[in-house]
Amino acid sequence: NAGVTQTPKFRILKIGQSMTLQCTQDMNHNYMYWYRQDPGMGLKLIYYSVGAGITDKGEVPNGYNVSRSTTEDFPLRLELAAPSQTSVYFCASSSITGTQETQYFGPGTRLLVL
Amino acid sequence: AQKITQTQPGMFVQEKEAVTLDCTYDTSDQSYGLFWYKQPSSGEMIFLIYQGSYDEQNATEGRYSLNFQKARKSANLVISASQLGDSAMYFCAMREGMNYGQNFVFGPGTRLSVLP
Numbered sequence: 460n461a462g463v464t465q466t467p468k469f470r471i472l473k474i475g476q477s478m479t480l481q482c483t484q485d486m487n488h489n490y491m492y493w494y495r496q497d498p499g500m501g502l503k504l505i506y507y508s509v510g511a512g513i514t515d516k517g518e519v520p521n522g523y524n525v526s527r528s529t530t531e532d533f534p535l536r537l538e539l540a541a542p543s544q545t546s547v548y549f550c551a552s553s554s555i556t557g558t559q560e561t562q563y564f565g566p567g568t569r570l571l572v573l
Numbered sequence: 574a575q576k577i578t579q580t581q582p583g584m585f586v587q588e589k590e591a592v593t594l595d596c597t598y599d600t601s602d603q604s605y606g607l608f609w610y611k612q613p614s615s616g617e618m619i620f621l622i623y624q625g626s627y628d629e630q631n632a633t634e635g636r637y638s639l640n641f642q643k644a645r646k647s648a649n650l651v652i653s654a655s656q657l658g659d660s661a662m663y664f665c666a667m668r669e670g671m672n673y674g675q676n677f678v679f680g681p682g683t684r685l686s687v688l689p
Contacts, residue, residue, distance in 0.1 A: 492677070501664045501679025502618070517677060549618050558628055560606060562620035 460485050465550050465565035472540040472572045480535040480568050482550030488563075490553035491533040493517075493525065495546040496567075502549060508533055540572045576600065577665055577680035584685050586655045593640070594650040594683045596665030602626075607648040608666040609639065611659075612682075621663075624648060652685075660687045 466481045484491065489510040494502035504517030508527040522544060524536040533552075537544060550565040578597045586592040598607065609621040624632045624639045632639040640649040652659055662682045669676040 496618075501666070501682055503679070504675070504677040507675055507677070515675070517675070547616065551618075551620075558625045560623045560625070562608070562623075564618040564620065566617060 462486065463550055463552055463563050463565040465548075465568050467568060468566065469569045470571070472537075472570065474540060474542065474572060476540050477536070477538050478540070478570075480537070480548055480550075480570075482533045482535065482565060483531050484533075484550075484552040484563070485531065486552060486554065486563065487530060488552035488554055489530065490555065491527070492551045492553070492562075493523075493533070493535045494549045494551065495519065495544075496549065497546050505535065505548075537570075542572050544570065545572045546570060576678040577667055579665055579680040579683050581683045582681075584683055585688055586652075586685065587688050588657060589654055591651060591653045592655055592685065594652070594663050594665075594685065596648045596650065596680060598646050598648060598665075598667045600646075600667065600669050602669045604670065606668045607639065607641070608668070609637070609648075609650045610664045610666065611661045612664065613658075613661040622650070655687045657687050657689060660685060 463484045492507045493505040496502045503519045506525040508514045511530050514525050548568045551562050554561045576599050605626045607624045611619045622632050622634045622637045622639050624641045631641050636653045638651045662684050664682045665680040
């Protein structure tokens, strides 16, 4: 199993450009998450999904969009990039068995908006 | 008000000793989950342990255990027999709700340094 994969690893965007951060998991997990981590801070939830076709906003959704057409893929779309979106983006998926949850993280995407 | 409080910005521990990292949380929900994560200097995020609000037993995972005191709203992480590789930032987090309307908040983190 590859686990959770993210592409690209690093990207520089100009203000106003758009891009899609890719996230794929091969563990058949229903729950998937997108977080951002600003320097020196903990993570903030952007969007999450509880299954294919079902997505919902987290704490900081403005400026982002997601889709979940398959169980495996959960892409994050940035429209009209702004410097405030400079951050490290982590995708994660969760395995839930009874009352036990285990999370798996991708390696992260470092985004710089200039 | 802060939902997750980690009062120790930095901690030192001697190799092979146990260490407790503090976490207190604030919620009025009955159903919630508590998480601990490790972030080494390489930047990756590693999930360590999970405790559900209805679980009466403290969660354990290898050298990690979560000291869950529901009435005190505390979820401290205990690392036994510290190793040099345990040096990292440690984040406590809480999820309120499960399906729709999830609220997921992280604490500010504690930087743990393990001394040889």
